[in-house]
Amino acid sequence: MRLLFAAAVVALVCATPGLARADAKADLEKAHNAYIAHKYDDAELRLRALLDPATSELKDADSIADARMYLGAVLLAEGKTDEAASTLEDLLIARPDYQPDPLRVSLDAVDAFTDAKVRLRDKLNAMQTEKVRKAQEEKAKLEVEHQKQALRLAMLEKLATTEVVVERHSRWLSLVPFGVGQFQNGQTAEGWLFLVGEGLLAAGTIVAGGFAYVYEEQAWTYHQQGNSNAQSAYSSAAHWAAITDDVLVGGLVLTALAGIVHAEATYVPERVQMRKREIPPLSLSPIVGPTGIGVMGRF
Secondary structure (H helix, E strand, O other): OHHHHHHHHHHHHHOOHHHHHHHHHHHHHHHHHHHHOOOHHHHHHHHHHHOOOOOOOOOOHHHHHHHHHHHHHHHHHOOOHHHHHHHHHHHHHHOOOOOOOOOOOOHHHHHHHHHHHHHOHHHHHHHHHHHHHHHHHHHHHHHHHHHHHHHHHHHHHHHHOEEEEEEEOOOOHHHOOOOHHHHHHOOHHHHHHHHHHHHHHHHHHHHHHHHHHHHHHHHHHHHHHOOHHHHHHHHHHHHHHHHHHHHHHHHHHHHHHHHHHHHHHOOOOEEEEEEEOOOOOOEEEEEEEOOEEEEEEEO
């Protein structure tokens, strides 16, 4: 009858979740009090109800571990040695670091707990090793993820600070001499070569043409004065200056044509350049709307 009454009490407690939620730890203390008073049947029923995952509101890991320790002590006091050993082993598997309180359970229960730990030593060591391995793997995964995030942020920052500029080229511009086509194609060395070469030839034609004109004027002046020797000398000088000018003009034309042909043959339709730009500061402003309150960011 006493067992049936205790079972009915436990069932009533379990049938009222709100009350059980509030008194779960109090029921654990009552079960321990029953154990201390040697009311082992009552203590066992209470502890089994508290350890039933389907109905118990005892969710705290430390309290669950204490309940298993008390149940092991109760079973040991009832002479159920094998069941007590199994309960203590379950406790150790769930909480390998658990230490019983010798002031709340008997010395026999503490010894039984120690014996269970000795029996499970290899298994507990393996569990600890596996736990450490998983922790290291998780740490390595987090480190890899952090590196990926850092790389991703670096790439995003690079994209945000880099501006792509596409420069469109014109074939008509390649027809302009003095290295213009080469500079447009990005051929700096060739551009300077044609610019300097054609510039020197153009300057030479101007100088040679100027000398030819001056010498002809001098020859005409001496012709009017009747100085045939001076006229002949200046006429000869004007002749050679004119020849030099013709040669320089021919060289300029040929060089200009070569530059145009080269620019057209190596024509680049467009050139892509990467240009750095500053990231504008981020300004945050609060927003209030029908869906709630938030923060809006704007560059």
